[in-house]
Each structure stands twice: as structure tokens, then as C-alpha cells.
Amino acid sequence: MGRIILGTGSSLPSKVVTNEDLEKIVDTTDEWIRTRTGIQQRHISTTGEYTHVLAARAAANALEMAGVAAEEISLIIVGTISSHMLMPSCACFVQKEIGAQNAFAFDLNAACSGFLYALDLADKYIHSDKEKKILVIGAETLSGRLNWEDRNTCILFGDGAGAAVVGHSDSDRGFVGVNHFSDGNLWNLLYMHTAESTNPDIKVKDWPGAHIFMEGREVFKHAVKAMDDAVRGLMQKTGIGLESVKLVIPHQANIRILNNLVERLELPAEKVFINAQKYGNTSAASIPIALDEANRDGRIEENDLILFCSFGGGFTWGASLLKW
Structure with a gap:
């Protein structure tokens, strides 16, 4: 162990879009959304609130809690699928925004599992060099990657960013274990194209646009089982029972997925x-x-x-256990 989270931070756009607001732009109702997803509202970026801006705000909050200066950061990893540019990376923009002049920076694309994958990577970097302090960020502005006429997807997603500062500790606190997976065979159940190719030889046939496509029912089935299996596998690997876990923080996909996962794992509601x-x-x-x-x-x-x-497009999924 010995690699711990020193501080956390988050940032959300100021604009809140309620289910009633969505009723005005797409064929849906508040009751329909609540019944199927549990979602009541979401935050949506407005002018200038790019992914890296939200990420930098979250990072600043995490640094403040940790008592760590930006100049002390050795590495910035941003999990994202919605940076406003493909190049430079969102992480490089964050480095510029917060003044982390001594860090190197890159993005990690694992969809909804991006933060957990990045945490695991940070843990291994610090294991090899305990002097490192690493910013791990998950940040998205998926409002810019949605088809706002598709009620099956546009109701689900929101914008925001969260961050953690990871560093070494001489205590026995830290990362206990991980259990991560992916399966590219199922990519077509949840995906998002980039801009259309300008090379005619590698154009995607019938390119549908650069926004999220999802087969909701199939994703639901795979997501619940995959996270259940990942958690049980991790508990078996670590030899720790679920009853010893103080708090479970799952990917916030929607309430139906979360309720099914809680039921399968037989977790008391107050632990989730x-x-x-x-x-x-x-x-x-x-x-x-x-x-x-x-x-x-x-x-x-x-x-x-x-x-x-967590569970996300790719498919990517997994579980991580941390002694705080």
C-alpha cells in the first residue's frame, strides 16, 4: 500500500437543466425520465465551460484540500471522451490552466471507467517513484456529444469534473486491489464516432455523426452483471468481505442500474x-x-x-478497493 488520496475536488457547470426543461425540446416527460433513470436534473456547460476548464477547477479544489501546490505535481492524467480538441490533450490544457509546470500530462480514454483506470495507473507510477504527486481527473462535457433529438440518450448525461491528488504515505493506507476488464467485441452497443474522415478510403460507411449511440437494454444487462462480477472477483482476490466495506461509490449511470447492482450484491442502501x-x-x-x-x-x-x-463504452469495467 502507501499510495493514498491526499485531496479531492469537483466542479460543475452553473446551468441546471431539469426534466421539465427537456420536455420542451424532446418527446419525453419528467415522469418517464424519473421512472426509467431516477434522474431529476443535470448540469450543462455554457459559454467557455470546456472540459479542461471544469477539470482545472476540480483540480484546483483537490490541490487546495491536499495542501499541494500545482508546481509539486509530477503527472496529470485526465479520463475523458469529450475533450473539446483531440490534440492537444485535455490534460495539457489543465496543466496550462493550473500552472503545473513540472508535470507531464496525457488523457486516458476508457469512457465511464476512465477515472478508475487512471487511479490504477497513478498508483503504479507512485509505486515506482514515491516522490511523485499525481493529479487524477475525470472530466466530461457530454452535452456537446449528444443527439438532442434522441430521448433515449440526451436525458441521461450531464457535464462535470472530479479530481484527486494521489501521493505516497508511509502508512498501510492506500490501494488494496483492482479488478479491471474490457471487451472490444461489444463496442457497437455503446459508441461515439469522431469527426468524419477527410480520407475517402477510410471513411465510415453511412457515418451517423459524432455523438453517442447506445443500445440501452443491452448495455443495462451487461453493466449490472459486469460490475457484480468485478466486485465479487475483487473481494475474492483481496480476501475481504463486502461487510467490511464502509462505502461503495459506483459509477452513476442511472438509478435502475444502481438499484439492480445493490440488490445483486445484497448491500444495505446506507452503504452506497x-x-x-x-x-x-x-x-x-x-x-x-x-x-x-x-x-x-x-x-x-x-x-x-x-x-x-464502473462500466462504460468499450466495453470497459472494473472495481477498485481503497483503504482511505
Whole structure:
């Protein structure tokens, strides 16, 4: 162990879009959305609130909590699928925004699992060099990657960012274990194209646009089983029972997925942190936003075992266990 989270932070756009607001632009109702997803509202970016801007704000909040200066950061990893540019990376823009002049920076694309994958990578970097302090960020502006005429997807997603500062500790606190997976064979159940190719030889036939496509029912079935299996596998690998876990922070996909996961794992409701009703699905940002909220609300104490699990496009999924 010995690689711990020193501080957390999050940032959300100021604009809130309610289900009633969506009723005015797409064929849906508040009741329909609540019944199927549990989501009541989501935050949507406005002028200038690019992914890296939200990420930098979250990073600044995490640095402040950790008592770490931006110049002390060695590496910035941003989990995102919605940076406003493909190049430079969102992480490079964050580096510029916060003045982390001594860091190198890159993005990680694992959809909704991006933050957990990035946390695992940070843990291994610090294992090889305990002097490193690393910013791990999940940030998305999926509002710019949605078909706002598709009621099956546009109701689900929101914008936001969450961050954690990871560093070395001489204690026995830290990362206990991970159990991560992917399956590219199922890519066509949840995907998003980039801009259309300008090379005619490699153009995607019948290119449908650069926004999210999802087979909701199939994703639901795979997501619940995959996270259930990942959590059980992790508990078996670590030899720790679920009853020892203080708090479970899952990816905030939607309430139906979360309720089914809780039921399968036989978890008491008070052990599971859920905020999807307020923010919707913020993809890679969902777990770090929830983590920061739980942390600042006093739901986490030193030496608590915290369990994370996620599922996203790719497919990517997994679980992580942390001794706080």
C-alpha cells in the first residue's frame, strides 16, 4: 500500500437543466425520465465551460484540500471522451490552466471507467517513484456529444469534473486491489464516432455523426452483471468481505442500474453513495464527483474501506478497493 488520496475536488457547470426543461425540446416527460433513470436534473456547460476548464477547477479544489501546490505535481492524467480538441490533450490544457509546470500530462480514454483506470495507473507510477504527486481527473462535457433529438440518450448525461491528488504515505493506507476488464467485441452497443474522415478510403460507411449511440437494454444487462462480477472477483482476490466495506461509490449511470447492482450484491442502501438524481451520468467524472461529495459531507473517515465500480463504452469495467 502507501499510495493514498491526499485531496479531492469537483466542479460543475452553473446551468441546471431539469426534466421539465427537456420536455420542451424532446418527446419525453419528467415522469418517464424519473421512472426509467431516477434522474431529476443535470448540469450543462455554457459559454467557455470546456472540459479542461471544469477539470482545472476540480483540480484546483483537490490541490487546495491536499495542501499541494500545482508546481509539486509530477503527472496529470485526465479520463475523458469529450475533450473539446483531440490534440492537444485535455490534460495539457489543465496543466496550462493550473500552472503545473513540472508535470507531464496525457488523457486516458476508457469512457465511464476512465477515472478508475487512471487511479490504477497513478498508483503504479507512485509505486515506482514515491516522490511523485499525481493529479487524477475525470472530466466530461457530454452535452456537446449528444443527439438532442434522441430521448433515449440526451436525458441521461450531464457535464462535470472530479479530481484527486494521489501521493505516497508511509502508512498501510492506500490501494488494496483492482479488478479491471474490457471487451472490444461489444463496442457497437455503446459508441461515439469522431469527426468524419477527410480520407475517402477510410471513411465510415453511412457515418451517423459524432455523438453517442447506445443500445440501452443491452448495455443495462451487461453493466449490472459486469460490475457484480468485478466486485465479487475483487473481494475474492483481496480476501475481504463486502461487510467490511464502509462505502461503495459506483459509477452513476442511472438509478435502475444502481438499484439492480445493490440488490445483486445484497448491500444495505446506507452503504452506497448515489447522486445520479442530481447530476445524471457524467461518464468518467461521475465517480470522482461522487467521491468528492462523499468526502466533503463527512461520509469517509481515515482507514475506511472504500469500494469503487464502473462500466462504460468499450466495453470497459472494473472495481477498485481503497483503504482511505
